[in-house]
Amino acid sequence: MADGSAGALGSLRGKVSDAEWNARVDLAALYRLAALHGWDDMIFTHISARVPGPEHHFLINPYGYFFEEITASSLVKVDLDGNIVGETPFFINPAGFTIHSAIHAAREDAHYVMHLHTDQGVAVSAQKEGLLPISQQALIVMGGLAHHDYEGIALNLEERERIVADLGEKKLMLLRNHGTLTVGASASEAWINMFFLERACMQQVMALSVGRDNILIAPEAAQAEVRNQTRNGMGMASNLAWPGLLRRLDRELPGYDD
DSSP: OTTOOTTTTOOOTTTSOHHHHHHHHHHHHHHHHHHHTTOOOTTOOEEEEEOSSTTOOEEEOOTTOOGGGOOTTTOEEEOTTSOBOSOOSOOOOHHHHHHHHHHHHHOTTOSEEEEEOOHHHHHHHTSTTOSOSOSHHHHHHHTTEEEEOOOSSSOOTTHHHHHHHHHTTOSEEEETTTEEEEEESSHHHHHHHHHHHHHHHHHHHHHGGGOGGGOOOOOHHHHHHHHHHTTTOSHHHHHHHHHHHHHHHHHHSOOTTO
């Protein structure tokens, strides 16, 4: 890793299946987008993608690289037991394996899993009331938001069953005292879920600067209406936004698809 380039080994394009390559490109794009939005935590969070096929392999970042350096070819493929599949000089974050292997093993619809440690996400995860219904963004995500209590750095594999149980069938989670997590059937779905969750957390932190007693909670009827309006998720919005996000990467942080 001394040369500082996660893509130094050359491209895997044409050396893996088209389906795997497409998953690699989309996952690398998620890493670069997280960096572009200031959501990275140096090398200490992780985003993963299931490799299409019956093996239940998944892709995750090479431990030691910043999100802005991740390329499609540098992503590490592992199985659900933590064994690295294929030749690579890289290794992975054990805590990342614990969290992501749990969800990929349990949820067939969890093709992509994002986990972040942003300042605003951690701040809200540490608040007793959690996410409050004080913004449109919060109302959009609250109906699908799960919670998991903090158990320490995620190195204990036994925690996986509790993460899965707490997540249930939902697609967003506040990891108490820890951060945020979203899943999606596509990279775009995982991204849009995280975008709204992170925006809601940031808005809450800003709003609470005036004190809890001065916060306006959205009316119950409005909360119910937004839950009804978004009961099928944000699929159309995510599909519309994703091509523009990739165009932005091509302009501002190219090279993810190498």
